[in-house]
Amino acid sequence: MVAGKPICILTWAGSEPALKSVMLNSHIDVVPVSESNWDHDPFGAVKLPNGDIVARGAQDMKCVGIGYLEAIRVLKAKGVVPKRTVHAVFVPDEEIGGADGMEKWVETDDFRSLNVAFALDEGLSNEENAYKVYYGERAPWWIKITAKGGAGHGSKFIEPSATERLVRTLDKFVAFRNSEKQRLAVCRNEFGRPLRLGDVTTTNITLMNAGVQFNVVPEEAWAGVDMRVAPSVNLTTFREQVVQWGAEEGTTIEFVQAFMSNAATPLNDGNLWWQKIRSVAEQRGVELDPEIFPAATDSRFLRKIGLPAIGISCIRNTPVLLHDHNEYLNEKLLIEGVEFYAQLIPELASVPATADA
Numbered sequence: 001m002v003a004g005k006p007i008c009i010l011t012w013a014g015s016e017p018a019l020k021s022v023m024l025n026s027h028i029d030v031v032p033v034s035e036s037n038w039d040h041d042p043f044g045a046v047k048l049p050n051g052d053i054v055a056r057g058a059q060d061m062k063c064v065g066i067g068y069l070e071a072i073r074v075l076k077a078k079g080v081v082p083k084r085t086v087h088a089v090f091v092p093d094e095e096i097g098g099a100d101g102m103e104k105w106v107e108t109d110d111f112r113s114l115n116v117a118f119a120l121d122e123g124l125s126n127e128e129n130a131y132k133v134y135y136g137e138r139a140p141w142w143i144k145i146t147a148k149g150g151a152g153h154g155s156k157f158i159e160p161s162a163t164e165r166l167v168r169t170l171d172k173f174v175a176f177r178n179s180e181k182q183r184l185a186v187c188r189n190e191f192g193r194p195l196r197l198g199d200v201t202t203t204n205i206t207l208m209n210a211g212v213q214f215n216v217v218p219e220e221a222w223a224g225v226d227m228r229v230a231p232s233v234n235l236t237t238f239r240e241q242v243v244q245w246g247a248e249e250g251t252t253i254e255f256v257q258a259f260m261s262n263a264a265t266p267l268n269d270g271n272l273w274w275q276k277i278r279s280v281a282e283q284r285g286v287e288l289d290p291e292i293f294p295a296a297t298d299s300r301f302l303r304k305i306g307l308p309a310i311g312i313s314c315i316r317n318t319p320v321l322l323h324d325h326n327e328y329l330n331e332k333l334l335i336e337g338v339e340f341y342a343q344l345i346p347e348l349a350s351v352p353a354t355a356d357a
């Protein structure tokens with residue numbers, strides 16, 4: 001663990017401590033706000049007359065962390081004792097990549113001492129009448145492309161041109177971006193469902209830098225690209241391809257971050273954790289909609305070390321406002337989440353030892 005970045009673990013001891021534990025994960029950090037774009041104090045948790053609670057983190061992911069705690073409070077008040085030990089875990093830094101949070105922690109004896117069998121984590125809001133269920137994630141890659149060339153007067157043909165090299169390399173990224181955008185628009189998956197964001201690879205040029213003045217040709221230009229690589233892609237081969245795009249144009253490709261695992265948690269009949277989630281949702285009359293998480297969250301570190309992890313936030317019929325201005329959640333959904341977890345946690349804690357790896 002990293003100094004100044006605590007991980008908070010609340011342990012509810014199970015009646016059968018020899019069994020592996022259930023981890024209820026949530027991240028404590030939120031993304032920044034631009035306050036002038038908010039109608040209310042983003043950290044005031046203002047409740048509007050219709051029950052909407054406006055706050056940074058309302059969807060991402062205070063509702064989940066609070067949902068776990070309130071559910072445990074309800075269960076304890078009823079005298080429930082889980083079979084498996086349950087850990088509610090609050091981690092830092094998810095929003096900035098988790099390097100000093102979950103990524104390092106899963107490699108420690110401290111984490112191993114929790115003896116985790118399964119983890120529940122965050123999902124996403126959506127406008128339909130279903131909870132999204134996330135069983136895998138795209139691999140986040142942050143790529144810095146640097147081009148070098150000659151310098152001099154803006155009135156000349158200066159060769160090689162750093163900016164031109166950069167633009168040519170970026171053209172390849174853009175061409176790939178467009179082909180994936182097209183695939184998203186027209187293709188279907190193996191079950192005939194139209195592809196979703198998590199099924200394709202996105203590419204965005206997010207940083208660009210070159211030059212100091214109109215008439216001075218810069219000798220260096222660089223750009224930053226954010227890619228989210230779909231789980232269907234062979235990561236090693238694709239990484240080589242990206243390096244090749246740079247090599248062809250004489251630019252340097254640096255992977256500032258390249259997650260090289262796309263391990264997923266298959267939602268099949270043999271996945272007893274998933275079966276419990278399904279049956280609780282069915283009892284509650286809630287539809288579930290499984291897909292690949294289009295962004296990145298801490299579950300990827302858990303899946304990478306071989307643990308099953310499923311992401312659900314009990315949010316439906318709600319605009320997706322994670323990281324956006326005026327993020328909110330209606331209080332009815334917050335309470336619905338507490339009730340869902342209160343039903344689900346004892347069920348997960350009752351999954352037989354056969355589910356343990």
Ligand SMILES: CSCC[C@H](NC=O)C(=O)O
Binds near residue numbers: 094095097140297
């Ligand atoms: C890629 S590391 C950053 C993780 C971040 N997670 C949530 O938004 C994301 O950009 O998806």
Ligand SMILES: [Zn+2]
Binds near residue numbers: 027061094122297
């Ligand atoms: Zn989150």
Ligand SMILES: [Zn+2]
Binds near residue numbers: 031060095
């Ligand atoms: Zn987030």
